[in-house]
Amino acid sequence: MPELPLQSNSSLAFEMVLTELADTVGECNVSTRPSDKLVYSTDWSWMPQMWLDKAMPPPSPDCIVRPGSPQEVAQVLQIANVYRMPVVPWGGGSGTQGGAAPIFGGILMDLKRLDKIVDINEYSLTVSAQAGVIGAVLEMALNERGLTLPHYPSSANAATVGGYVAARGSGVVSTKYGKAEDLVLSIQAVLPDGTIMRTPPVPSHASGPMLMNLFIGSEGTMGVITEATFQIERLPEARVFRAVLFDDLHNALDAGREIMLARLQPAVLRLYDEASTRSLVKRVLNLELDGAYLIMVFDGFPEIAEAQLARAMSICERLGARDLGPESAEHWWEHRYDFYYPPFSLSLPQMYGTIETVCRYDNIERLYRAKKAAIEGGFADWGARYIAHFSHWFPWGVMVYDRFIIDEPPFDPQEALQLHNRIWTAAARTSLANGGMLNEHHGIGFKLGRLMREQYGPAWPALDAIKHTLDPKGVMNPGKMGFSL
Amino acid sequence: MQIPDYTEIYNGDRYCLMCRHVCPVERVTKNEATSPHGWALLVASVQRGLVDWNAETVDTLYKCADCGLCRANCVTDRPLPAAIVAARASVVQGGAMPESVVQVDKLLLEHGTPYPVSTPQQGATYPVSTTKMGSIGLYVGAATAYKSPAGVEASHRLMQLAGYEPTALDIDRSGVYLPYTLGLWDTARMLAEETVRAIKDAGVSEVITLSNEDTHAFLHIYPQLGVALPEGLTVRQFSEWLWEMVEAGKLRLRPLELEGAVYHDACHTPRSPEGGIAARKLVKALTGHAPGEMFWRGRQAAPCGAVGGFEFTQPALAEALSRARVQEARQLGATAIITDDPQCASQLSLFAEGLPVINLVNLLAEQAEAADVWGLDT
Numbered sequence: 096m097p098e099l100p101l102q103s104n105s106s107l108a109f110e111m112v113l114t115e116l117a118d119t120v121g122e123c124n125v126s127t128r129p130s131d132k133l134v135y136s137t138d139w140s141w142m143p144q145m146w147l148d149k150a151m152p153p154p155s156p157d158c159i160v161r162p163g164s165p166q167e168v169a170q171v172l173q174i175a176n177v178y179r180m181p182v183v184p185w186g187g188g189s190g191t192q193g194g195a196a197p198i199f200g201g202i203l204m205d206l207k208r209l210d211k212i213v214d215i216n217e218y219s220l221t222v223s224a225q226a227g228v229i230g231a232v233l234e235m236a237l238n239e240r241g242l243t244l245p246h247y248p249s250s251a252n253a254a255t256v257g258g259y260v261a262a263r264g265s266g267v268v269s270t271k272y273g274k275a276e277d278l279v280l281s282i283q284a285v286l287p288d289g290t291i292m293r294t295p296p297v298p299s300h301a302s303g304p305m306l307m308n309l310f311i312g313s314e315g316t317m318g319v320i321t322e323a324t325f326q327i328e329r330l331p332e333a334r335v336f337r338a339v340l341f342d343d344l345h346n347a348l349d350a351g352r353e354i355m356l357a358r359l360q361p362a363v364l365r366l367y368d369e370a371s372t373r374s375l376v377k378r379v380l381n382l383e384l385d386g387a388y389l390i391m392v393f394d395g396f397p398e399i400a401e402a403q404l405a406r407a408m409s410i411c412e413r414l415g416a417r418d419l420g421p422e423s424a425e426h427w428w429e430h431r432y433d434f435y436y437p438p439f440s441l442s443l444p445q446m447y448g449t450i451e452t453v454c455r456y457d458n459i460e461r462l463y464r465a466k467k468a469a470i471e472g473g474f475a476d477w478g479a480r481y482i483a484h485f486s487h488w489f490p491w492g493v494m495v496y497d498r499f500i501i502d503e504p505p506f507d508p509q510e511a512l513q514l515h516n517r518i519w520t521a522a523a524r525t526s527l528a529n530g531g532m533l534n535e536h537h538g539i540g541f542k543l544g545r546l547m548r549e550q551y552g553p554a555w556p557a558l559d560a561i562k563h564t565l566d567p568k569g570v571m572n573p574g575k576m577g578f579s580l
Numbered sequence: 581m582q583i584p585d586y587t588e589i590y591n592g593d594r595y596c597l598m599c600r601h602v603c604p605v606e607r608v609t610k611n612e613a614t615s616p617h618g619w620a621l622l623v624a625s626v627q628r629g630l631v632d633w634n635a636e637t638v639d640t641l642y643k644c645a646d647c648g649l650c651r652a653n654c655v656t657d658r659p660l661p662a663a664i665v666a667a668r669a670s671v672v673q674g675g676a677m678p679e680s681v682v683q684v685d686k687l688l689l690e691h692g693t694p695y696p697v698s699t700p701q702q703g704a705t706y707p708v709s710t711t712k713m714g715s716i717g718l719y720v721g722a723a724t725a726y727k728s729p730a731g732v733e734a735s736h737r738l739m740q741l742a743g744y745e746p747t748a749l750d751i752d753r754s755g756v757y758l759p760y761t762l763g764l765w766d767t768a769r770m771l772a773e774e775t776v777r778a779i780k781d782a783g784v785s786e787v788i789t790l791s792n793e794d795t796h797a798f799l800h801i802y803p804q805l806g807v808a809l810p811e812g813l814t815v816r817q818f819s820e821w822l823w824e825m826v827e828a829g830k831l832r833l834r835p836l837e838l839e840g841a842v843y844h845d846a847c848h849t850p851r852s853p854e855g856g857i858a859a860r861k862l863v864k865a866l867t868g869h870a871p872g873e874m875f876w877r878g879r880q881a882a883p884c885g886a887v888g889g890f891e892f893t894q895p896a897l898a899e900a901l902s903r904a905r906v907q908e909a910r911q912l913g914a915t916a917i918i919t920d921d922p923q924c925a926s927q928l929s930l931f932a933e934g935l936p937v938i939n940l941v942n943l944l945a946e947q948a949e950a951a952d953v954w955g956l957d958t
Binding site for chain 2: 126128129130131133134135137139144147148150152159161187188189205207208210227229231232235236239250252253430432433435436437438439440442443
């Protein structure tokens, strides 16, 4: 078992660390400035944000380091190993589970200096980019050539290429094009001991296990992703839109299932439950509707997209949907990220969490209703609300993007954190009990780490052992993913 | 002066990451603390007593370029730049501003400009006079007069060629943007009131600005300072006015060979929906083709460093922004950078290192002289 990491930032050893880091990445790329430490003390997760809101400083990094090459990343990791200092990789800081929060201090490694788009291959339709390239910037560069990386998460303006892969993210067209993990072909990564490695140049082969998969969704616990190659697409010739309204969620879910089982390949199937339709859709899209609101988008060649939509519409109509036409779906597409801008986004002092999960179609309605009951019934004293939409569909099942919201949480930060944890635990256990996972695309971070052993059962020690074999001194993002220290 | 309360903006924006990718400062520093949400979090944290205003935190606050990109790219139009500048004003009121700001204020109060005064071109070339064909004021401002005397002369000449004799305004006096963005709001207000008096005295009904920062000041900062412009006064950027003259046939442009130039959208362009459009038309009219385009353009145009008072408070950042812009042009294989803002041309020239930086206005005026085809199309 490795020792606990060095944590003092006032020791002689820490001064040695700073000197060595400055020698590696340049003095201007090492910071201990208080305002820098303040901003890096929180990612996009509710817990540290709430602490800051209550004027309680959350744990902050001892220093922030900005390496400019994989070689510099490797040297920083070697220094961290010598001094047993935690290293927290930071891409865009847009994770919601605390994956980039420096809960044990240490070195916060901001990777945004790795900002080169290495290659755009228009013949094979691939793009290679360094880990610190912002998703939206990569997309702008691709769009200038009529290309796209069809990964459009709401965090694209902030998240980095490395974060896409390390957090196993999903975007609004994932139903057709897949999640980040489906789009990535190969990566360059730096192992915790400083070894720089590349995975095979193609993801599909029979030349051994998928080494790349160890890093996908690893949230910086297995090493540092420094470059990724993705498959890309030509921008679609057409997008066709349609919105429909179901009286209830049951038939709406069934319509989504049938569309997927018919392999109609919608780019977007976004189904809002009745509560979300009443609140979110009204607030952001200005639509007053009662029922379950479903948006469909098909893209590609116009004649094929139109035919797919026609088939999907016949399924919806058979299940009792009311056709709302294309306008509101187009409006949603144009404003699909508005939900995440203030004042539309959830914000403090509210308490909230995205407790989303994924399961097979035969479990989804039961799971949804069980979680709704667990939140609204279990935390009725706090007036907990539960809203959900179903936005990432697979050939075998669907994810439910569900959230809890408490408008007037406890004022005391400790009490608030305890309540937050209790709700998360109840939600996660309800997911597990109904065939779901802890999470589908927001990740684990330190928020859900405690439940990983419960989820994986007898398989967990194997995963934990792999982690400690790669990272025997435990420097990589300690306290995350539930790995033992 | 009452400093507006932007608490809701600081609180709402401290955890919003939606515009960080367009922030030019963050792109060169790679530092979350010097990004829109970083500045909002800093001010919100000061309000909560987590940190205080000291040399380090104030320095971070003054690293915002006040370029307007975050707001221009915000779908809910959050006035974060104004909120950050208001925080600076609060710092100034509390006496915690950087020494560089103290010095700028002193120069502004004593001389009306932070630049050396009584440059040779002043007074003699641009006397305050009445116009021949309408009441037009050419707003120069001390910064443009100091940094681009040739540009001012070229502008004046072009206006004369179009048949106008403008009244030159504020050659010796700083524009309002500089003191405003540094948080020197009392000084900014005083200068704004003096400029309004000068406009009234000259009796002009239209002001043509040479630099985008002055257009921004007239349209957005004067109202914020509570200084009313004379009733009915219109304010336009020089390129827009010039294009109108070309379209009206009052100016003729002789074709010019200019291959490989890329267009730099002037600082503050994202603040104006029409920004850069007229200038591109002028380039096309002159050269027969549209200029090359930078990656960061239009609503996402990166400033060149002539923003936020950086030349006084953050010269290293100003240089980094300029170099980033020049590098962007070089990566496109540009043979030159062309822009219609004299301050941008001046700033970029400092770091272009062999890459020509062309002030579009100078080019237009030079062509007229060389070709000798300028004149009224009566």
